[in-house]
């Protein structure tokens with residue numbers, strides 16, 4: 001590979017694969033190194049709003065996503081205890097009319113498959129699975145990264161190094177002197193419920209946001225409506241960084257004991273629960289160091305309550321490629337990249353934190369909240385999201 005236009009990416013997640021596509025479109029040759037052997041730990045859903053979908057459409061990935069995603073009519077907010085509706089944020093046709101694109105819900109494996117297919121069709125992108133990037137150094141000719149494979153260690157060289165290795169990134173500290181991710185004290189219980197196991201009157205055409213004291217749930221259909229993706233966020237008993245697979249649901253049953261029976265019946269339809277710690281990365285001063293840069297969760301892992309972490313990773317990928325196209329001096333381009341991104345990402349992370357506080361209110365604050373929400377029209381609730389969903393890259 002010619003070094004002068006070559007980029008090395010650590011991590012083949014949403015940020016890494018989107019960055020590979022954006023950079024290749026701008027004339028770079030890209031090598032992606034992904035630690036996993038296969039993408040098998042992706043049994044969960046993801047919601048994508050117009051700001052992310054606009055970029056994926058430009059990359060010809062959106063077309064593939066439409067094949068398996070669903071587009072909910074609205075976000076229906078209900079009380080966990082009474083089961084009654086608190087409010088509704090219109091999506092469906094309203095989102096398309098307002099933002100030009102739908103709001104979609106998709107299984108993560110389908111999103112990854114769509115990104116991988118687009119990468120596989122691009123002769124300038126090479127993806128190496130089972131390859132762990134253990135270090136990277138810069139020098140006058142660019143960067144050299146150390147990659148550990150089953151066959152042994154090898155050194156790869158390029159002009160630019162992108163750390164897209166997620167919230168657990170081990171190299172953030174060494175390369176960018178960035179602090180390690182921290183546990184927020186919450187965890188997400190995740191499961192898929194086959195649609196036929198949902199009670200007959202449970203509206204599958206909505207994203208459901210269920211608010212309880214100190215916890216909440218998000219449910220939405222994926223895989224053309226064949227499954228309901230369920231996420232329940234509660235306080236953590238154990239502050240471990242590991243994902244716990246096949247967790248015994250008895251603790252969850254205890255936590256949701258006072259929930260309305262219609263939700264409890266629904267949750268009984270899930271067989272396998274996994275528990276994901278909710279982590280965040282403390283802000284780091286610089287996302288770049290010479291010709292090396294962090295994007296996505298590695299740079300700014302945030303709480304997931306604005307449903308925008310992946311969208312921010314996708315926006316990062318686009319802005320990074322555009323910054324490099326506009327400014328030939330790499331370190332200056334990376335500095336422009338961070339300047340363009342940091343205030344938006346900070347604002348979204350702050351919103352996510354505020355959302356958690358809003359969702360988890362207990363009595364009497366929850367009553368005041370619910371009355372306030374009832375006075376807001378659906379249109380105004382959707383309009384409050386406009387600064388997020390209507391974002392467009394400059395180029």
Ligand SMILES: Cc1cc2nc3c(=O)[nH]c(=O)nc-3n(C[C@H](O)[C@H](O)[C@H](O)COP(=O)(O)OP(=O)(O)OC[C@H]3O[C@@H](n4cnc5c(N)ncnc54)[C@H](O)[C@@H]3O)c2cc1C
Pocket residue numbers: 010011012013014015016033034035036045046047048131132133134164165166167168169170188231276278295296297298304307308309310311312313
């Ligand atoms: C419960 C929950 C719900 C969420 N819901 C939404 C949502 O609805 N919408 C939304 O936009 N976001 C959502 N998010 C956030 C979203 O999942 C993340 O922001 C997104 O996955 C970040 O993408 P990434 O590529 O930066 O990191 P990751 O997806 O974590 O990818 C990093 C990749 O790097 C690989 N890797 C790690 N270290 C190395 C190494 N040394 N060498 C090589 N490879 C390495 C990993 O194996 C992984 O494949 C949610 C998060 C959670 C926890």
